[in-house]
Amino acid sequence: MKTAKELEQFILDNIPLSRAMSLQVSGFTLQPPSLTLTCPLTPNSNDKGTGFAGSIVSCATLAGWGLTSLLAAHNNIDATVVIASSNIDYLKPITDDFQVVATLAAEESVERFNQGLDSKGKSRLKVHINVMQGEILAASQFGLYAAREKRG
């Protein structure tokens, strides 16, 4: 699983809620590391007709997981990735379809992440996730993800 398309298929096949969210993996770059998911508003709306916080945080959580998984795969390591913790600030109500962009936290590097996987078979990655409606920053999340090499 190394491309946006493969990741999208894996998510839709294995996480039922992602289908209910009509989630799409809309972009991935390895250099710099960045993963973008897209969600339509309608299935992710709340009682006020704006973006449901649960959908926003769920999509952000998945974006960080996806980025961590793709980075491990591009280091040629078949890893299990889980989230350890996260925090999110909701900044603006969302009134249309939204994008969720995961990048490395400022203090992180792919080299450090890969080094842990290569030497110990496990590593952690702090991911910064921005939830955008067009140019508007609607929410900002930091998530800590743990990757562990699968043992044959």
Next chain:
Amino acid sequence: MKTAKELEQFILDNIPLSRAMSLQVSGFTLQPPSLTLTCPLTPNSNDKGTGFAGSIVSCATLAGWGLTSLLAAHNNIDATVVIASSNIDYLKPITDDFQVVATLAAEESVERFNQGLDSKGKSRLKVHINVMQGEILAASQFGLYAAREKRG
């Protein structure tokens, strides 16, 4: 909207993702303030067959919103409630249906929350949400919610 049943109906009618999660409002007490939601595992599972972090955090986020909304309603104030921020620690994988229990954070009181609503028409509430699989604490979230009286 003052009972668990009314809250459940409101959520299911107005938040499409809650239906995909098969979410139930399974308990509410005013004294001490506590709201319990229940989610089945199957629609909320991930690629590992355990609880999807996105479902867990989404359900926890909704539990705090529900508790804050019910407290405002029991203070006879028709309020709009939104989440401002939250942080969550994922402690154990979930392997079965789970309960999400929202209570006041240790430093909070209903009196303080009501006072803000009564005097300024707005108030904030910090909610502690435990995600339980039976007796096992699987995740722990703190959420900060803002309530504002609707203006006729």
